[in-house]
Amino acid sequence: MDRRTFLAALAAPLAASCEFADGRPRPATGRLLGPDMALGHRLLVDPAPAPTETLRVPVVIIGGGIGGLSAAWQLARDDVSDFRLFEMEAESGGNARSGENEVSAFPWGAHYLPLPTREGRSIRELLSDLGVLSGSIDAEMPVYEERHLVHVPQERLYISGLWQEGLLPRIGVAQRDFEQYRRFEDMVQRYKAARDRTGRKPFALPIRMSGIDAAAHALDATSMRDWLLAQGFDSPFLHWYADYACRDDYGTRAADTSAWAGLHYYACRDGQAANADSHSVLTWPEGNGWIVKRLSEWLQAHGAAPVQTRALCTRLSTTRTGAELDIFLAAEQRSIRVRAEQVLWAAPAFVLARVWENPPPGLREAAARVDYVPWLVANLTLDARPDDLGPAGLAWDNVLYESNALGYVVATHQAIRVKPGATVITWYRPLTDGSPREARMRLANTDWKTWVDEIVAELARPHPALPGLLKRIDIWRWAHAMPRPVPGFLRRPLSALLAGLDRPLAFAHSDLGGLSLFEEAHDAGVRAAQRVRRMRR
Amino acid sequence: MRHALLFSVFVVASCGLAYELISAALASYVLGDSITQFSTVIGTYLVAMGVGSWLSRYIARALVVWFVQVEMLVGLIGGFSAAILFLAFAHVNEAFRLVLYGTVSVTGVLVGLEIPLIMRILRSEIDFRELVAQVLSFDYLGALAVSILFPIVLAPHLGLMRTAFLFGVLNVLVALWAIRLFRETHSGARALQAQGVLALAALASGFAFSDRLTSLAEESIYADQIVYADSTPYQRIVITRWRDDVRLFLNGNLQFSSRDEYRYHEALVHPALATLPQARRVLILGGGDGMAAREVLKYPQVESITLVDLDAKMTGLFRNNRLLADLNRGALASPRLTVVNQDAFVWLDANPEVFDLVLIDFPDPSNYSLGKLYSSAFYRLLEKRLSARGLAVIQATSPFYARKSFWCIVATLEDAGLRTAPYHAYVPSFGEWGYIVAGRGAFALPVSFPVETRYLTTETLKAMFDFPADMARVPVEVNRLNSQILVRYFEDEWRRVMR
16 A cells, blocks of 8 residues: 555545535536537428539439438348448437446437347347347247346336346235236236137237237227226226336326237237246447447448448429438538439438428328427446345346336446446436427526435435436437337328339338337338338339 | 652553553464563563663653654554554564664653653652652553553453554644643743644544554454454455464464374375376366365476465465465475466466466355355366366265265366376364375376375375265266355255254
């Protein structure tokens, strides 16, 4: 021990007592981040400058989220390389974007992928290309790379001042609640096992493979909450669980969610693995941002042109044989005109409705009826894990029972290192109070400090030491995070309109099915790419 | 005033003996051979006291001021002596003896000054015949008190470091008391008082500091004297010694006892390495104490050893500290060995180099962090780092106390595509201990040991690879990162043993 460390050791308790003498934690720093609102809203206000150049690009992909990237992947797999991808943001990824600091990579949005189902063959193919799946993609139970399967402990719930394993409440829960859990689970299992005359599941992923019959529409006509009550489920804990699931996957309360969508969450995921139980998921420090990075590398290695970022499509017009797009390049502050044979539209439907000069009849009206829920995602960089109690300490997913947020995931959970130390936790909250429009106003008008105070106060409940460990908080505002699958969403004309366009435009975004899920985006992208290839033959 | 000064003689004498005992005891803990240590420390101390007494003749004036300052200095140096010696042992080791005899000499000289000064101060108050009789009897009485208290109360309950600080405080209190007694007849009492208060503050923070090094509670856990304790970012390292038995504890768990560690490390290294005459490159994961490396270095064909241990303090200690480096025969300083202070999993992931032998000596899988190092993901990576005919040996906890845990590690290695040959050895301080040889082909026992061994013989070896009924294989699951079943087996099994 040298003199300096000796003195530091003597001074440390003193310094610590000074720091917390008035009960205030040291100030953390951070920033408010989010999609480029100024650029996005350019569509609303400024007219774009006239194009200075005209390009011919056989296939244009608009949007570099999972839909657009999956479309590019499918095109590249089919040896189509004459495409260009334009992304409005500075980085591709969409809802699967991620960030990184000196401590860890971390997600800004979607952070895991459930084990792919039998229907999700294309996802298995993608995972095989990215080295996540080894062996046969058609195996009943494929083998996944172990380090990408969520490590234990997977999830826990803070309820009545205690942490319990798993998310279904068990502490302070009565016998009749447990009976309802069992009955609900039985119903879910029956739905999972059921097949219609053509062999389709009632709840499949992607949802286009589901058997949508009269029973499905009946479920879709009611809310998840009302359906539970109608089935005689009145356990407040089961209602919490269903509400949590709806908020987690769709950003809507159970009372605002179609019962079909609510049940889909539980009944559609029947993927299995040879080396994990079916409840397991695939996850990475940066969440699905890992897939975005690896997929981008894969595309580059397979000869695809780099994604053109900060490129906003401001105008689209189509003919029977082609399309013309105006793209505003924010970095150069100029527009280009692109003449394309085929367009893969992998951005949200409301943007398409706005820029398309000659849309099919009904598209604008249909798009206007879709509400997008805003989300708040915060990444907290901490000097140490907020607690280290016992081997079942910090789980990957940590949920608070009484909270309008969804809890947090730990970015360093999947790290293979043994050494403890600093970490990043990612906290999620869909703004479910009030209408999406009001929530968006609140999102735009609330400052960093206000959100930080709210988030820290909430997380200090289970982790009193957290404020003292906090180094920085960065907050991402997603104004149009995902469409709300409200009752009746299955009957929305949007999907019918977009599925079979008789134009050289294929829709490759998860808005097609109405559920903002990786599987939906991927399926939309892959199918759009296949359609484009067919059309060009 | 007379009684007061005579009482201070008692205190001063007890402090003097206390420092001597503390230094002698500490030297015998860390250097061993207590007869030599006690003899040389007492001898040095007595000579220094003689020098001090002789030097007292040069002090002509201001006797009280001199006395007060000597007391404060004794208090400071004696009080800090144990802390200084412990730190010297941990950090300067070559110069430890120099520091030891240096502090003993300085303390001795100062203590030697005390009694002549007191006698001269009291000369005007007491008749000389009485003075000699009284001062010397209080002197011896003080020594008696400490000689009884030290082994019974102070050393076992307070520990050496705190005892030293305690006596340092007593010395300074005597000084402050003397200042009070003479404050009317002496100017400058204020300044002296301020010095005394500063000295007290220093000793009190020293007392608090010794709590940072080892707490009272911790000392009571270990049966033997702690000779080194330090917290690193990863673990708490404690080394204890009792006679010739040096023990290493990490986070309170015994890692080795110098009495029988050769059994553990011979069993870890030789069964596999003796079958690899072509082994050039050896990797040791964990094993920062250098004992496994010591055994590997016996083989001349081994050209390079890479030792990956997370904790730089651990490898530094076992490389630089004389006592510990003697145990591993300087293995960590060998030119054939390279130390890498990194996380083993991360390092293995990033380094594509292959090895002829990989020795894995990680802490037991007692939590999810450590459990990762026993997962099929880890062993799949290990398989990629083995040369064509390379072998790995894994320490795999006790097949007797933690039977499922042991066989779970076997099953996990097999799941990762490796063939296994499990075996066990008896290490008295651990009990029956388990190891696994893993490789791509079947493992054949060595027919002879090309190097000198204290424990292993080829006959013993056959029994080691045989599992009696109470340790025989049991059906278990594979340990995966997404199940960590091993940590649960391990917890259950050891909980039953420890109870």
